[in-house]
Amino acid sequence: MNQFSYVRVTSKESAIAAMAKDKTAMFLAGGTNLVDLMKSGVTNPERLVDINKLPLATIEETKTGLRIGALAKNTAVAENALVIKHFPLLSQALKAGASPQLRNMATVGGNMMQRTRCHYFYDTAMPCNKRNPGSGCGAIGGFNRMHAIFGASDKCIAVHPSDMCVALVALDAIVTVAGPKGERKIPFGDFHRLPGDTPQQDNNLQRGELIIAVDIPFNQLSANTHYLKVRDRASYAFALVSAGAAMQIKGGNITDVRLAMGGVAHKPWRLKEAEAWLKGKPATEENFRKAAELSMAQAKSQEGNAFKLTLAPNTIVEALKTAAAQA
């Protein structure tokens, strides 16, 4: 690992000020992805600003929902009674991610900021527009089994690896960030971005901004939820495809529904068209299948991941079926 300087901060203000001092500085939270990237030479900050002592780890009920601090550990969120009661989809998604050890370290903000696990991004001997803009994309025409089927560009076909983010985009979460110019709010669906011509930018966070909290508004979708993650082994692997479904069902009809996918795009992939189509219709497998087909209209595969064109709709149907079958 390259050498770097280290500063430990205890307030939001000092954290933001420390970032402004050094253009290569980065925030350090759980470190589960950043330390690994530094070992691999993919990311080489000259200064780490350790924010672990900031008081941003609380999970609290507000008038309109739950507010989860950016430094709340993944385990703490997944096991939190309020989260399980109001947003079981978030708990399920978190538990599908990583390993118990990593979930004890990883934070909400860090989970959002984690980088793709594309092999070409990690291998510094390979071309990668995300790691080294302009160097090309090794995955296009290369080994691309894990890669995107939605929203990719000719510069990058990487996917965002998070499970937690799939649940948060489905639940209409709002991200609060703070920077030198004060605080601002970003709807979760606008936090991450598609690669376009600038795949080096994973998200719309400005340089020096710090994630403070994620707010999830209350909904009526907690009774029928399911997060289904399909991967190469039963546990502790990144998703080939995942689907998060949350529904409100009255008298057999879907009165409200949220649907999102992971492992298919550069950002957590919300399926709003399918949601709109399902609303008001009976919760039947036939309708779930039609919604899944509708979701795939814009899908485009690479040589190595054509199986996702079948796996993805099947995963959506299975997630919806399992969610609908909850008591």
Place this chain on the structure above:
Amino acid sequence: MDDQLKNEEHTGTSRRSFLKKSSLITALALTPDPVLKAAEKGVDEQIASAIETMPLNVMINGVKQSVRIEPRVTLLDLLRERLHLTGTKKGCDHGQCGACTVHVDGERVNSCLTLALTTEGREVTTIEGLADGDNLHPMQEAFLEHDGFQCGYCTPGQIMSAVCCIREGHANTPDEVREYMSGNICRCGAYSNIVDAIMNVKQGGKKV
């Protein structure tokens, strides 16, 4: 070879400390001269501060340790290379195998992805700190009884993880144990015996 062994015994230089010394010399030799000079004169604050060590106070297995380390030292390397607590193993060094699992403030974490400086003021427990004197921890006993290993390299991490698996309340069924032990890989494939050992400790009801 015999001569070399005799020599090592005679001088009391273990292979480990010889390698450590020789790699330190290499590291110094590799540090570019201008950087060292800049650091001495304080010309380039950035570089100088990067080479500087920082104080760390951390409780490890009940003993307070005060050391100075570079910011890039992981908890795993601090344990093994500085404190000679080599029970914690370096497997993948990327958080994928779990061989480096230790407890920080009672929670299991991957020490290979933990920068040591982030443990300031915290309590670390390693496999060396699990037994009560000569009395093995119930999980250590169970791994022996159930043959929960073959080569043994993943075992310290498996045991540290297994203790937390029970403490967290995630050892109620063999399936649950398999899910909550998924962060620990065993290349020998001792999984079925590891699950047996954990279920046995859980059902035995002893405090872990």
